[in-house]
Amino acid sequence: MDYPLFGPGRHLLSVSQFDKPRLRALFDLADAVRPLALRQGVCTVLDGAMLGSLFFEPSTRTRLSFESAFLRLGGEVTTTTGFTFSSMAKGESIADTARVVSGYSDVLVVRHPDEGSVAQFAAASIVPVINAGDGAGEHPSQALLDVYTLERELAARGHGLDEVTLAILGDLKYGRTVHSLIRLMGQRWGCTFRLFAPTGLELPAELVSEAIEHGHRVIVCDSVVESVTGADAVYATRVQRERLPEGTDGPAVGDLLNRSMLEKAHNLDIVIMHPLPRDSRPGAFDLSPDVDDLPGLAIFHQTDNGLAIRMAIFLTVLGVDAEQTRLTIKQRPWKADLHWDEDAE
Ligand code: NCD
Numbered sequence: 001m002d003y004p005l006f007g008p009g010r011h012l013l014s015v016s017q018f019d020k021p022r023l024r025a026l027f028d029l030a031d032a033v034r035p036l037a038l039r040q041g042v043c044t045v046l047d048g049a050m051l052g053s054l055f056f057e058p059s060t061r062t063r064l065s066f067e068s069a070f071l072r073l074g075g076e077v078t079t080t081t082g083f084t085f086s087s088m089a090k091g092e093s094i095a096d097t098a099r100v101v102s103g104y105s106d107v108l109v110v111r112h113p114d115e116g117s118v119a120q121f122a123a124a125s126i127v128p129v130i131n132a133g134d135g136a137g138e139h140p141s142q143a144l145l146d147v148y149t150l151e152r153e154l155a156a157r158g159h160g161l162d163e164v165t166l167a168i169l170g171d172l173k174y175g176r177t178v179h180s181l182i183r184l185m186g187q188r189w190g191c192t193f194r195l196f197a198p199t200g201l202e203l204p205a206e207l208v209s210e211a212i213e214h215g216h217r218v219i220v221c222d223s224v225v226e227s228v229t230g231a232d233a234v235y236a237t238r239v240q241r242e243r244l245p246e247g248t249d250g251p252a253v254g255d256l257l258n259r260s261m262l263e264k265a266h267n268l269d270i271v272i273m274h275p276l277p278r279d280s281r282p283g284a285f286d287l288s289p290d291v292d293d294l295p296g297l298a299i300f301h302q303t304d305n306g307l308a309i310r311m312a313i314f315l316t317v318l319g320v321d322a323e324q325t326r327l328t329i330k331q332r333p334w335k336a337d338l339h340w341d342e343d344a345e
Pocket of ligand 1: 061062133139142176177237238240275276277
């Protein structure tokens with residue numbers, strides 16, 4: 001579906017709403033508010049604004065980082081989580097819920113288990129709606145923070161985003177973060193995607209064709225080692241077990257990606273990304289913690305960067321620029337005792 005380019009007063013439903021200049025503008029705004037994410041000042045630019053946060057599916061970092069971003073810009077947040085605690089449990093339609101809650105807030109962040117549901121929500125809302133994940137559909141704010149992070153990681157190595165080779169591993173069928181990432185990357189830069197998915201969890205054919213139509217290379221690999229060989233970065237994802245058809249469990253042995261695979265591929269320096277959560281149960285077929293001391297580990301840079309990106313999303317939706325934000329930044333008397341790594345500083 002075609003949505004208008006992302007800007008003030010707009011819903012954010014899909015990464016297709018970004019062209020290169022819009023993306024650059026959002027990243028510049030994220031850079032401008034980075035000091036707030038680093039607790040180097042406090043800000044009241046969204047004083048009086050209210051965020052309605054509606055998560056009808058489990059979430060930790062997405063919900064908390066959206067809510068923290070709004071609060072750190074000086075706004076207020078109301079929140080509801082799960083169907084049980086909302087009137088949807090009484091059979092209320094998406095449209096009625098959307099119309100009602102949009103009467104109370106200035107912007108809504110919505111996550112829902114059904115693909116397309118957040119767009120339905122937006123259609124009935126009287127304020128902008130941000131898609132925080134619609135089933136196996138899209139997760140645009142995650143892709144934005146992923147590309148922002150990838151750009152920073154590559155810049156630290158003297159590379160740009162152009163002509164990047166990205167290995168993408170895991171559940172490529174139901175993983176919405178992968179769908180948004182490939183769409184956002186694939187439309188803008190000459191990329192090579194080296195894909196590896198367990199049988200049955202391959203990338204949907206329309207996404208493969210879309211990437212190829214945009215002039216990118218898509219290489220389907222038979223193993224993880226093959227896919228990470230020669231890649232600049234790897235993006236690993238959890239098996240979305242909650243979306244598998246009933247009666248199927250998906251792979252449940254060994255690691256998706258571990259240190260020895262990177263050793264075999266002679267690529268221990270690769271940038272390592274994951275949207276998280278990482279399934280840390282033994283044999284869960286996810287990213288092994290034995291890569292955590294490798295120099296390219298960027299998974300917590302992604303989560304930290306999410307705050308600045310989500311601040312930039314709210315400022316854009318509410319029509320506030322970097323200068324207006326800067327004018328409301330104050331020193332804070334309290335001490336933030338943060339132990340940032342080099343990237344965050
Ligand atoms: C992802 C999601 O919910 O799609 N998590 C997130 O938002 N960072 C990925 C996942 O659940 O595996």
